[in-house]
Amino acid sequence: MSNVYVADKPSAAREGRPSGRLLEVEDLRVEFRTRDGVAKVINGVTYHVDAGETLAVLGESGSGKSVTAQTIMGILDTPPGFVTGGEIRFHGKDMLTMSAEERRRIRGEGIAMVFQDALSALNPVFTVGFQIAEQFRVRRGMSRRDAKKRAAEMLDQVKIPNAKQRVNEYPHQFSGGMRQRVMIAMSLALDPEVLIADEPTTALDVTVQAQIMDLLGELQRERQMGLILITHDLGVVADVADRIAVMYAGRIVEEAGVYELYAKPAHPYTIGLLESIPRIDEKGQQLRTIRGLPPSLLRIPTGCPFHPRCPMAQPVCAEKVPPLLQLGSTRASACHFAEELVKRD
Amino acid sequence: MGRYVLRRLLQLIPVFFGTTLLIYALVWAVPGDPFAGKCGDRACPDSYVQFMTEKYHLDDPWPLQYVFYMGHLLTGDFGQTFGGRDISEIIAQAYPNTLKLALVGLIIEAIIGLTAGVLTGLRRNGFLDNLVLVSTLFLLAIPTFVSGFLLQFILGVQFKIIDPTVSSEARFSELIVPGFVLASVSMAYVARLTRTSIAENSRSDYVRTAVAKGLPQRRVVGVHLLRNSLIPVVTFLGTDLGSLMGGAIVTEGIFSINGIGREVFRAITTKESATVVGIVVVLVMVYLLMNLLVDLLYAALDPRIRYE
Numbered sequence: 001m002s003n004v005y006v007a008d009k010p011s012a013a014r015e016g017r018p019s020g021r022l023l024e025v026e027d028l029r030v031e032f033r034t035r036d037g038v039a040k041v042i043n044g045v046t047y048h049v050d051a052g053e054t055l056a057v058l059g060e061s062g063s064g065k066s067v068t069a070q071t072i073m074g075i076l077d078t079p080p081g082f083v084t085g086g087e088i089r090f091h092g093k094d095m096l097t098m099s100a101e102e103r104r105r106i107r108g109e110g111i112a113m114v115f116q117d118a119l120s121a122l123n124p125v126f127t128v129g130f131q132i133a134e135q136f137r138v139r140r141g142m143s144r145r146d147a148k149k150r151a152a153e154m155l156d157q158v159k160i161p162n163a164k165q166r167v168n169e170y171p172h173q174f175s176g177g178m179r180q181r182v183m184i185a186m187s188l189a190l191d192p193e194v195l196i197a198d199e200p201t202t203a204l205d206v207t208v209q210a211q212i213m214d215l216l217g218e219l220q221r222e223r224q225m226g227l228i229l230i231t232h233d234l235g236v237v238a239d240v241a242d243r244i245a246v247m248y249a250g251r252i253v254e255e256a257g258v259y260e261l262y263a264k265p266a267h268p269y270t271i272g273l274l275e276s277i278p279r280i281d282e283k284g285q286q287l288r289t290i291r292g293l294p295p296s297l298l299r300i301p302t303g304c305p306f307h308p309r310c311p312m313a314q315p316v317c318a319e320k321v322p323p324l325l326q327l328g329s330t331r332a333s334a335c336h337f338a339e340e341l342v343k344r345d
Numbered sequence: 346m347g348r349y350v351l352r353r354l355l356q357l358i359p360v361f362f363g364t365t366l367l368i369y370a371l372v373w374a375v376p377g378d379p380f381a382g383k384c385g386d387r388a389c390p391d392s393y394v395q396f397m398t399e400k401y402h403l404d405d406p407w408p409l410q411y412v413f414y415m416g417h418l419l420t421g422d423f424g425q426t427f428g429g430r431d432i433s434e435i436i437a438q439a440y441p442n443t444l445k446l447a448l449v450g451l452i453i454e455a456i457i458g459l460t461a462g463v464l465t466g467l468r469r470n471g472f473l474d475n476l477v478l479v480s481t482l483f484l485l486a487i488p489t490f491v492s493g494f495l496l497q498f499i500l501g502v503q504f505k506i507i508d509p510t511v512s513s514e515a516r517f518s519e520l521i522v523p524g525f526v527l528a529s530v531s532m533a534y535v536a537r538l539t540r541t542s543i544a545e546n547s548r549s550d551y552v553r554t555a556v557a558k559g560l561p562q563r564r565v566v567g568v569h570l571l572r573n574s575l576i577p578v579v580t581f582l583g584t585d586l587g588s589l590m591g592g593a594i595v596t597e598g599i600f601s602i603n604g605i606g607r608e609v610f611r612a613i614t615t616k617e618s619a620t621v622v623g624i625v626v627v628l629v630m631v632y633l634l635m636n637l638l639v640d641l642l643y644a645a646l647d648p649r650i651r652y653e
Contacts, residue, residue, distance in 0.1 A: 075553050108559030115557075120550040125572050125647055134568075135558055170648045186558070 020092050022226045023072070023111065023194050024048040028086035030064075030071055030250075032297075033079060039297040041067050043250040044086070046324070049194060049226035054217070056229045056237035056258070058273070059247035060294050065230045068247075069196045073113050074103050090194075108135060112192035114216075116199040118179040122171040128155070128182045129167035135189045154185040158215060177208035181215065188219060194226040201236060213240055234277055238262065246270050249295055249305035252324055256331035266333035266341045268310045304336070312337060346644075353637050357630075364629045365418075365622060366411060372618040373407040379427060379616040397427060401619075414619065418626070424619040426612075432623045435608055440627065442515045443604035446596065447589035449517060449524030454532040455582055459575075462539020466574070467566065469544055477540075481533035489592075493526040493599040510601045520602075527596040531585050538581060542574040549573075576646045583639035587632035 030042035042064045049055045057065045070076045072088055074095070088095045090110055095103055115121035123131060132154050133147035142150065148167065155163035158181040171179060180200060187195060197216060201209035217240040220227045231237055237244060237258070244261045246254040246269065254267040265271045272290035292309040295301055301308055307317035316336055324334040327342055335341065380389045380397065397403070402410050417424055423432035461481075465474040484492075500522060501509030511519045546552065547570055555569040594606030601607075605624050612620035644650045 073557050075556050077548075104559050104561065106559070107557055113557045115550065115554060117550065121554045123551040123555070123569050123573070124649055125576075126569075127648075134560070134564075138560055138564060172649050190559070 021048045021089070022050050022091065023228075024087075024089045025068065025072065026087045026089070028068060028071060028088065029084045030067055030076065030081055031084055032081050034298075037298045040300060041081070041250050041297055042071070043300070045247070045250070045252055047245045047252060047255065049228050051193065051226050052221070052224040053243070054220060054227040054229060054241045056231060056241035056244045057247060058231060058234065058237065058244055060232055062294050062297065063247040064250035065247050066198050069113065069198050069228065069230055072111060072196065073107065075113075108139065108187075109190040109192060111194040111196065112187040112190065114180075114183050114187045114195065114197040114200045117203050118176070118183040119171060119203075121183060122179065122186075124171055127168050127170055128174070128186075132167075132182075132186045132189050135186070139190055150189075151185075154189055155182065157188070158182070158185040158219075160185070176204050177212060180204060180208075180212050184212075184215065184219070188223070191223065192225065194228065195220070196228045196230070198230045199232070200229075202231070202233070209236065216240065234273060246273070249300055250297065251305065251334065252332075253306065253335070254331075254333045255324070256333075260331055264342060266327055266331065266338045267306075267335045268312050268337075268341075269306050271341075272309075272311075304334075350637070350641070353640070357633050357637075360633060361626075361629065362415075365415065365626055368622050368625050369411045369414065369618065370407065372613070372616075372621045373410075375613065375616060377616050379403070401427070414622065418623075423623040426617050426620055427615075432620050435620060436605075436623060436627060439603060439605045439608045439624070442602055443590050443593050443597070443606065445515055445517065446520050446524055446527060446593055446602060446604060447586055449520040450528030450531075450589050451582065451586055453521070453525050454528035454535055454585070458532045458535025459539055459578065461536040462578070463543055463571070463574075465536070466540040466543025467547065469540075474540075477536055481536050484529045484533035487529075489526060489530070489595045490599065492529055493523070493596055496522055496526055497599060513603055515602055515604075523596050523600045523602060526599070527589055527593055531589065535578060535581065539574065539578050542577055543570065546570055546574045572646070576643065579646060580639045580643055583635055583642060584632075587628070587635045590631060591628055 024046075025048065026046050028042050028045045029040075032039040032041050045064065045068050047055060047057070057068070059065045067076065067081065071081075071083060072095075076083070083096060086096075090106060095106065098106075122128065129148055129151045132151035133142075133144070136142040136147035136150050137144065140147075152163045152167045155167055160166055160178055160181050166174075171182070174182060180203075184200070195216075200216065201212050204212060213236055216227065216229070219225070220240075227240075229237060229241060241258045244254075244256060244258055245252050246261075246267065248269050254261070254265065254270050256266065261270065262274065265274055269290070272288075275288045276290060278287060290309055295305055295308070301318070303316075303318040303320055304310070304313075304322050307313045310317065314336070320336070322334045322336045322338075324332050325338065326332050327338055333341070380394055384390070384393070402413050405413075414424065423436065425431055426435075461477045465471075465477045468474060497509050500506045507522050508519065511523060551573075552565060552570055555565045560569075590605070593602075593604055594610060596602070597604040597606035598610070605628070609621055609624050611617075612624070
């Protein structure tokens with residue numbers, strides 16, 4: 001994997017981490033009750049993020065990474081989605097048992113979210129200034145004028161040129177990249193401790209993607225936020241993430257530091273993902289893919305959900321669900337053969 | 346924006362000529378003799394018929410009559426009835442009553458329709474939703490002349506809560522029941538349109554964003570959801586004022602309101618073509634101006650729409 005560039009950046013997480021975890025998801029279970037049956041979308045997801053740390057959640061579409069984020073935010077559509085188990089602890093307190101009012105107060109100030117498609121996520125009939133300023137007005141009791149001024153400052157912080165004028169414009173008057181900056185400015189308005197970015201660059205073209213990722217990384221370091229970066233793009237995460245959690249069929253199948261994961265993946269699915277990145281030195285050859293399709297969540301395969309697609313599958317894989325086991329102090333993998341994979345050279 | 350309004354106003358000119366020509370031709374095509382029964386039991390004297398025929402150009406082909414008529418109209422002269430009454434006087438008397446009736450109807454329609462639509466759109470498939478669904482079906486299915494006579498009989502005759510007929514001043518309080526009857530079908534439309542619009546928009550991404558921002562529920566609904574959902578409803582309400590005025594003929598008849606519906610009906614039966622055209626011309630202008638107003642309102646409500 002030497003061809004994958006990994007930035008050797010100092011992790012802010014190692015300096016002055018508070019004693020308790022900032023945000024922890026533990027054994028979360030979510031199902032969607034549809035007409036066709038019950039789809040088990042999240043099947044025991046456990047991850048955490050601390051202040052000043054970036055966790056990348058990686059997975060194909062349908063792996064449950066966005067649903068986990070929506071459940072944390074409390075914006076899961078119910079019905080059809082129902083939380084059937086687990087805990088989501090913010091500063092050690094389970095949010096799933098909180099009152100609706102308590103949860104609302106956490107949104108925006110404790111945990112905020114950046115959505116994938118800023119055009120549909122922003123309200124088309126209000127100016128961006130109004131949409132940012134209303135948080136200051138509703139949550140901080142600021143006057144209309146002060147809130148507007150703060151909104152312009154927020155736009156300035158995400159490096160939108162002419163922020164003072166553009167604050168009066170509507171979302172459709174911004175380009176895709178600028179719109180995503182507006183979205184980021186809006187999510188950061190109340191200075192959240194955790195920011196969840198759900199595929200923030202998927203709808204953008206490649207040069208803009210890099211700018212937005214840089215901006216997110218910069219803001220995260222400045223503000224010492226915990227950042228959960230949801231993506232299906234391995235290229236996006238390498239520069240900014242501290243740790244990576246790989247999801248498959250509503251489970252975490254591997255979790256490791258970004259360097260460890262790229263250097264020596266400990267799950268066949270992660271290996272497949274890394275191998276499917278197009279490589280410049282293999283130009284002209286066919287792209288490598290993971291054979292088969294992600295399973296239907298209505299009928300998740302028995303045992304390890306990845307076994308029908310796994311090149312290493314053994315009879316045991318179809319029978320026993322491999323638990324997410326620690327491999328050393330910093331990484332974990334849910335594969336029966338994880339230790340062999342790590343030892344292999 | 347100014348240029349757009351100007352262009353729209355200029356467009357009114359051909360529409361104005363087209364509609365008046367059409368109405369003129371239609372009234373002319375109605376069979377009958379304008380002087381039948383004009384002079385009591387006996388036939389009108391030839392001298393009178395000849396005088397009137399000349400005065401009103403009745404022997405000329407109708408397109409020529411139309412040209413004469415328009416010539417007068419453009420100088421502000423609506424002409425006279427065969428009885429010698431100024432048509433502008435009839436219009437000035439009848440229009441305020443119809444406008445009042447239509448406005449009362451529009452207000453009732455907006456308040457009840459919007460409230461029902463918002464409540465059911467937010468809580469779909471509940472008891473209220475089903476209740477509104479059934480009652481809107483009723484309103485849509487019952488014709489105005491049935492609901493009008495029914496309410497007049499029950500409220501006016503049986504329980505004597507209201508006067509069965511409206512007095513000549515047509516006070517607003519008297520117009521509540523007739524206004525309800527007039528607007529009942531539109532009210533059902535408004536309720537359903539609002540419900541659909543609210544239901545659709547409540548699943549939209551920007552509503553989810555508003556929730557994720559930690560805004561209170563009443564602000565999410567009252568500001569973010571409502572503003573977007575009301576755009577189609579407001580435009581419907583705007584155009585509906587014209588329809589209500591034009592459709593008031595049955596309601597005016599039932600509650601004997603002195604409005605344009607009655608005047609038009611009387612003018613058609615007596616073949617007073619100038620009166621019919623005069624009243625309808627004003628109605629057409631109201632309709633066209635309301636349409637323009639709605640289009641401008643649309644741009645004000647939705648910043649993505651700009652008229653250049």
